[in-house]
Amino acid sequence: MTVIGWIQILLYCAVIVALAKPLGWYMTRVFSGERTFLSPVLRPVESAIYWIGGVDERREQHWLTYTVAMLLFHVGGFLIIYGVMRLQGVLPFNPAGQSAVAEDLSFNTAISFLTNTNWQNYGGESTVSYLVQMLGLTHQNFLSAATGIALAIALIRGFSRASARTVGNFWVDVTRCTLYVLLPLCIVYTLVLVWQGIPQTLGPYVEATTLEGAKQTIAVGPVASQVAIKMLGTNGGGFFNANAAHPFENPTALSNFIQMISIFALGAALTNVFGRMVGNQRQGWAILAVMGVLFIAGVAVTYWAEASGSNVLNALGLTGGNMEGKEVRFGIVASSLFAVITTAASCGAVNAMHDSFTALGGMIPLINMQLGEIIVGGVGAGLYGMLLFVVLAIFVAGLMVGRTPEYVGKKIEAREVKMAMLAILVLPLMYLGWTAVAVVLPQAVASMANAGPHGFTEVLYAYTSATANNGSAFGGLTGNTFFYNLTLASSMFVGRFFMIIPAMAIAGSLAEKKSIPPSAGTLPTTGGLFVGLVVGVILIIGGLTFFPALALGPIVEHLAMTAGTVF
């Protein structure tokens, strides 16, 4: 570890904290339906969308209607992605002549992009056409992100409203999020990325003759426009197979820094939106502090592990840390930082190959996802995931002092706690369950690229990533088989919707409650005690659930590595 490395990390944190307030202010205005400086341009477009959709923007929805609308929106989204992938061979914008994608792979990919996971069992440049990248994938990058943010806003309304029957209008929230937040940011961002060297062209792959006279086919495409939303919307699905490690997806140290910022920007700002909407910004800062504590701890471990390198390679006289699967322009620190950010959020873009990380360096991304990606988290998803843990922590605190727990003026009762537990428990059921199935099936075991405990970690990582809707991978695992395409799709589906529906039920039930003023017996939820309590609950629940699986994978591998054992 170096001083300049830590300065880069702290600079990153400072920028995220500085952006939270202005972005939070802007987003609060957008979702309150107020005018913004973009209204003169965007308002006519917005009205036109409501007109053709038959949406009355002043009519709000009950939480159940809101959820049904969201689910119907996803059915249509699924059909578009699946259809475009199956038909790409006969559709335009296909200069590389890609043929139809297989049924199971198309199914997996459609679920993957719909759920904001962007797990990729295909290699972008070798499998799909430009049309699929744009119409199939870029569009869903926008809409799955907008959906996540809309749901978080609905949950916040549940906390902030009193004696209300409605939580907002899904169509309005999703449209306004797309038009006023995501699209303007992406337009500027795309141009910055092209300036840094990311291609944006519809031309065919380039045939080059190298200095030594060999032929090199260089894949290009409309890359920048997709990378912008892939990062900002915490989607993470790469245009190319190597994702943000590919020099065309992340060419410079500056593009890398901006991409890391864009992963956290909106998620961190949503904590400020929460504070503003419940009437006290300090409530938002307290949540961001919980996230910050867990984040810095993760960065420290991964950076230390990667800078120390692998004992096996160090024994050959190498120094300078673990550079296998990393790019020179990013080095150890920017690769470690990126890995922790992308798994703390539900992004899943990678600028280094996590499969080649040291055992402990790769364990932190795994833990980040297993905790439910609540450290900033996916846009929207991170906030509602964190609020579920807050409900639980408040409940535990209430038990300790023997009072009815309350949070931002709302009593937390049996219904909320049950729903929060349902959402928190269904996740380990999926990843531990499917991992257990996969490691006893010979055809699933055959997909592992590494032997020994590392192979087990590859499988555990895959199901964790899918269930947590992350999408990063220990990429050695051959995921494009019938078994993995289907089981990973089921993990992504359950991980997304069995979290969303309980969260929405909580939103509806909270909105109906009266708001009670804080009294002498109310636990203050803006101070250090509260932050410590939530961090503790997260680590205890996470630790108890996952420690056995981690012991079989990365922990035993770390012990083997320090002993110099190879498999």
Next chain:
Amino acid sequence: MLKEIRPAIFVLLALTLITGLLYPLAMTVVAGAVFPAQAEGSLITRNGQVIGSALIGQEFKDDKYFHGRPSATTAADPNDSTKTVPAPYNAANSSGSNLGPTSKALADRVKEDVDKLKAENPAQAVPVDLVTTSASGLDPDISPEAALFQVPRVAKARSLPEDRVRALVAKATDGRLIGLLGEPRVNVLALNLALDAATATK
């Protein structure tokens, strides 16, 4: 609930058209006008022929060129399309090795490369990036140490004084952005082009 079906179709279609077609196509037009070179892939031409991209690494095996990092990219086996064969710096199929820290295959490969490099230049410690594969398999850069390590071999193959080659390396070395972000690095293709130019005007 049935009332939600109409917006589920039409709001979706409208937003899909905007974000899935209008946005990427408009950005393609604007980017092509404002940053034409980058939008096309930062291509480098010599004597009217495309010789590669400034951002994409290419394979160098000849002693007279600086070599890039090992690359783990593959291509479909021409004899059996269900299998793949190694194809370093295949820019149509980026990928890393994905070998973990306790992989015997990785340890063996690195040991072999370390031994080879030690024989080539016993005076210097082997730089780690010269024996590890990059994440994309297309890393255009090596560390300044990795470039300096190769100076004796390149100078000998080109019959140039080592100091001359070392000066070219120094010139091709990029520092951290504002002294802070990223890592010092040398673009291998740019260095080799400079080397060719220097040799031609010797």
